[in-house]
Amino acid sequence: xxxxxxxxxxxxxxxxxxxxxxxxxxxxxxxxxxxxxxxxxxxxxxxxxxxxxxxxxxxxxxxxxxxxxxxxxxxxxxxxxxxxxxxxxxxxxxxxxxxxxxxxxxxxxxxxxxxxxx
Amino acid sequence: xxxxxxxxxxxxxxxxxxxxxxxxxxxxxxxxxxxxxxxxxxxxxxxxxxxxxxxxxxxxxxxxxxxxxxxxxxxxxxxxxxxxxxxxxxxxxxxxxxxxxxxxxxxxxxxxxxxxxxxxxxxxxxxxxxxxxxxxxxxxxxxxxxxxxxxxxxxxxxxxxxxxxxxxxxxxxxxxxxxxxxxxxxxxxxxxxxxxxxxxxxxxxxxxxxxxxxxxx
Numbered sequence: 001x002x003x004x005x006x007x008x009x010x011x012x013x014x015x016x017x018x019x020x021x022x023x024x025x026x027x028x029x030x031x032x033x034x035x036x037x038x039x040x041x042x043x044x045x046x047x048x049x050x051x052x053x054x055x056x057x058x059x060x061x062x063x064x065x066x067x068x069x070x071x072x073x074x075x076x077x078x079x080x081x082x083x084x085x086x087x088x089x090x091x092x093x094x095x096x097x098x099x100x101x102x103x104x105x106x107x108x109x110x111x112x113x114x115x116x117x118x
Numbered sequence: 119x120x121x122x123x124x125x126x127x128x129x130x131x132x133x134x135x136x137x138x139x140x141x142x143x144x145x146x147x148x149x150x151x152x153x154x155x156x157x158x159x160x161x162x163x164x165x166x167x168x169x170x171x172x173x174x175x176x177x178x179x180x181x182x183x184x185x186x187x188x189x190x191x192x193x194x195x196x197x198x199x200x201x202x203x204x205x206x207x208x209x210x211x212x213x214x215x216x217x218x219x220x221x222x223x224x225x226x227x228x229x230x231x232x233x234x235x236x237x238x239x240x241x242x243x244x245x246x247x248x249x250x251x252x253x254x255x256x257x258x259x260x261x262x263x264x265x266x267x268x269x270x271x272x273x274x275x276x277x278x279x280x281x282x283x284x285x286x287x288x289x290x291x292x293x294x295x296x297x298x299x300x301x302x303x304x305x306x307x308x309x310x311x312x313x314x315x316x317x318x319x320x321x322x323x324x325x326x327x328x329x330x331x332x333x334x335x
Contacts, residue, residue, distance in 0.1 A: 002210060002241040009127045021121055031127065036270040038240050069269065085266040087302060099302060103270060105128060105244070110121040 003039055006105070007047035011057050013107050018056045023112035026057045030111075032065045034104040035083075039064075067104050071096025131245055134213035138248025141220060142231070146334035149231045150327065151247050153271060154255030155264075156237030159281040161189045162314055163255060163323075164232060168196055170324035171230060175331065178228035180219050182211040182236045189234065199223055210241035213248055229331060239268040251276040251330055258282050258291040265299035272300055277308035279323065284313035 014026050033039050041064060048062045068081035075094035087096045126132060142149045154160050161181075168177055179200040181189040190202035201222045203215050216233060223231070233249065235242040243254075252275040256264055259282055265272045272278055278300055286293065293311075300309060308326060312319030 002244050005210075005212070005241075005244075006127055009130060012130065013123070013125060013127065017121055017123055021119075023121070036273065037244060038268070038270065097302070099273075103273070105126060107123045107125050107127055109123055112119055112121050114119055 002037075003043040004047040004051070006033075006037075006039060007044060007051040010048065010062070010107060011051045011055055014057050014060070014110055015055055017110055018112060021112060021114055022116070023056065023110075023114045025113040026060045026110050027113060028061045028063060028111035029057065030063045030065070030108045032067060032104045032106045032108050034067045034069070034102040036069060036102040037105055065108070067102055069099050069102030071100075072098045128245070131213050134217055135246040135248040138213055138217055138220065139250070141225070142248065142250070143332070143335050145225055145228075146332045147225065147228055147231050148251070148327070148330055148332050149233065149247070149249040150251045150253060151249035152232055152234045152253050152255065153242050153275070154235075154237065154257075155239040155260060155268075158237070158255040158257045158260060159314075160234050160237065160255050161192055163279060163281060163312070163320075164193060164234060165196065166312070166314055166317065166320045167324050167327070168193070168198055168232075170320060171327060172198070174328055175229040176227055178223050178225075178231045180216065180223070180231065180233040182215075182234060182242075184208070184236060199228070205236060209236055209238050210245055211235050211247060212245050216247045230327065239264065239271050243268075243270040243274075250332070251327070253277050253279060255279045255281055256296075258286055258293075259289055261289075262291045262293070262296045265296060265303060269303055272307070273303045275304060275307055277310060277323075277326065278304075279319075280309065280311045282313060283311045283318065284315040 073089035073094040076092040078091045177198045179193045182203045187202045190200045193200040201219045203219045254275045310319045310323050
């Protein structure tokens with residue numbers, strides 16, 4: 001259950017950004033989470049709803065962009081995602097190698113209400 | 119308005135981890151984070167490898183558990199300085215908990231600090247504690263599907279310890295397939311095969327850990 005740690009960290013990060021830009025309300029958090037992090041989307045959403053309570057994010061929505069471990073095909077040079085532990089290239093059937101990514105855990109952007117924005 | 123952020127969600131933990139690493143580096147301490155599922159044999163690995171390591175280095179151990187001091191008691195029986203970190207329900211250690219634990223260890227008298235994480239194949243792999251080496255323990259009784267099911271546990275680690283290898287004839291564990299999966303996930307990682315019955319592998323493991331010893335900054 002690392003979802004609660006992630007939800008808390010997201011809210012803390014958003015609070016810091018809100019102070020930085022003078023926002024009174026955060027309406028959306030956009031984050032990127034790699035499949036290797038094994039984050040359960042429903043649990044994360046529940047945890048986020050608890051963590052956002054009483055903060056500048058109290059009504060914010062959470063958007064999660066998912067990424068996967070990526071491999072390269074040495075035969076045809078296609079880059080493809082490893083899903084369900086399938087390491088064969090979808091184009092030519094070659095065995096993928098040079099696995100990279102899939103462990104992202106990033107807050108990408110926020111939508112914020114800033115009073116003096118005009 | 120849209121605010122571009124792009125920051126690591128665990129920036130706070132990373133910051134605490136860097137503080138821990140600095141504290142280790144100032145004193146020349148090598149820190150090892152030992153990970154693995156419940157029952158993989160992490161504490162038994164320590165009971166086998168600490169007596170070898172202690173011939174050449176001064177040791178300290180941090181035991182992470184949800185409850186009880188049973189693991190810390192096993193390490194204390196070896197006469198190695200140990201602190202028990204209780205997460206009280208938390209499924210992983212984080213760098214701040216470790217930072218607090220460091221205050222209870224005689225850091226000036228330690229060359230190698232081993233942190234045994236909470237037994238859990240998922241969450242602990244997400245948290246940098248400030249370690250220099252990350253070791254994953256996988257017992258052959260857990261099954262050969264574990265690298266595909268818990269890839270993060272095996273991806274960013276310095277080495278994988280396959281434990282209980284004396285049971286290989288009795289369990290379904292395709293060691294060639296596991297080795298291939300580990301290589302794909304982690305081409306640089308070392309793989310050690312160990313078993314407690316004969317002591318196989320623990321000398322090599324100790325040598326490998328000792329080869330990473332550090333000097334004070």
